[in-house]
Structure formats: structure tokens, C-alpha cells
Amino acid sequence: MTIKNKSTLYYFYSTGCAFCKQVEPVVEKLNKEGYGILKLDLSEPDNDGLKREIENKYNLRCGTPWLVNPDSGNNICGWRGEDIIRKWADGETIVEPPKPKSQAPPFPVENPNNDNLKIWTKKYDEWKKENNHLTNLQDAEQIIDRFKKQKEANDQRKNSLDGRLSMIENNLNRLMSHLGVK
Numbered sequence: 001m002t003i004k005n006k007s008t009l010y011y012f013y014s015t016g017c018a019f020c021k022q023v024e025p026v027v028e029k030l031n032k033e034g035y036g037i038l039k040l041d042l043s044e045p046d047n048d049g050l051k052r053e054i055e056n057k058y059n060l061r062c063g064t065p066w067l068v069n070p071d072s073g074n075n076i077c078g079w080r081g082e083d084i085i086r087k088w089a090d091g092e093t094i095v096e097p098p099k100p101k102s103q104a105p106p107f108p109v110e111n112p113n114n115d116n117l118k119i120w121t122k123k124y125d126e127w128k129k130e131n132n133h134l135t136n137l138q139d140a141e142q143i144i145d146r147f148k149k150q151k152e153a154n155d156q157r158k159n160s161l162d163g164r165l166s167m168i169e170n171n172l173n174r175l176m177s178h179l180g181v182k
Contacts, residue, residue: 007036007069007070007071007072008036008037008038008070009035009036009037009038009067009068009069009070009088009089010037010038010040010050010054010066010067010068010069010070011023011027011037011038011039011040011065011066011067012040012042012047012051012062012064012065012066012067012068013039013040013041013042013064013065013066014041014042014043014063014064015041015043015180016178016179016180017063017064017065018177018178018180019064019065019078019079020064020065021180022079023065023067023079023085026082026085026086027039027067027085029082030085030086030089035089037067037089042064051066054068054070054073057073058073058075060073060075060077062075062077062078063077063078065078065079066078067085067088067089069088069091074088074091074093074094075088075094076088076094077096080094080097098133098134098135100127100131100134101130101131102127102130102131104124104127105120105123105124105127107120107143107147108120109147112144112147117144120140121140121141121144124140124143125140128140154167
């Protein structure tokens with residue numbers, strides 16, 4: 001087996017990180033193909049210190065998962081897909097995706113009456129215009145329609161015993177998934 005990259009690459013992860021669970025099999029696959037990606041658990045104090053050292057050296061900040069070449073600072077923050085991770089492992093510079101200029105206005109979930117929806121729609125449209133550099137932003141009407149359909153489906157489920165049991169089961173599954181329990 002030949003080493004594909006001369007540098008040892010680092011993969012920082014944390015237990016319970018959902019996106020790390022997606023990165024893990026990709027890193028395993030690449031290592032089997034001869035890439036040298038060192039897996040570093042951030043629950044280990046030495047690994048956490050190494051992560052901070054690299055962040056400071058290259059003026060970077062990232063949670064987990066974080067894939068980084070410690071020699072160049074070329075990195076991927078978060079889950080970006082297997083093809084992007086492979087390009088990074090091959091030494092290709094990965095450009096960060098565009099980020100919003102500000103946080104989107106919160107949807108009025110607690111009291112979505114017509115007046116609140118009009119106010120939110122105006123704020124959302126302003127935010128969308130400010131962030132026109134982002135792709136695939138939905139229209140306010142699409143978000144409102146999706147919310148109404150979800151609320152209607154939830155109301156129907158709440159009205160039946162099977163629906164209530166199903167909701168409890170879904171909530172437990174989400175909690176177990178969040179905690180990393182299989």
C-alpha cells in the first residue's frame with residue numbers, strides 16, 4: 001500500500017457528534033486506500049490542545065468534525081460530503097461555502113397569526129435580499145406553507161392515540177440519535 005499524501009492529515013471528532021458519524025466511514029475508507037488521516041478524539045486533553053494550536057497557527061475556528069492538514073492549514077469544517085473530503089485528502093484547497101451576513105429572523109412559531117406572519121415575511125424578505133449570495137434560499141411563502149402543513153399533520157396526529165404514541169416514539173428516536181445511542 002502506498003501513502004497517497006505525504007503529510008499526516010488530522011481528523012478531529014467528538015463523541016455524540018452526528019456529523020462526525022457521517023465523516024467516520026469516509027475517513028476509514030480513505031485510510032484503507034493509503035491516506036494517512038489520524039483520528040483525534042477531542043475528549044483527550046492532548047488532542048484538544050493540538051486542535052487549538054493549529055487553529056491559532058492558521059487563524060481558524062471549527063467545532064467537529066474538523067479535517068485539517070497541519071502543514072498547510074487546508075481544512076474542512078463540518079460535513080461536506082465524501083467527494084469534498086477526498087479532494088481535501090488529495091491536497092486540493094477546499095473553499096469555505098458562503099455564509100449568511102446575519103442570522104435569519106426567527107419564525108413566529110408560538111403565535112403565527114396573520115399580523116405576525118406579515119411582519120416576519122417583511123423581515124425575512126429583507127434578510128433574503130441581504131444574503132442574495134446564498135443559493136437555494138426559499139421564499140417566505142414556501143416556509144409558511146411548509147409550517148402550516150407540518151402543524152396540520154401534527155394536529156391530526158395529536159388527536160389520535162396512535163398519533164400520540166408515534167410522536168413519543170419519534171421524540172425518543174431523535175433523542176437517542178442525538179446522544180449517539182443505537
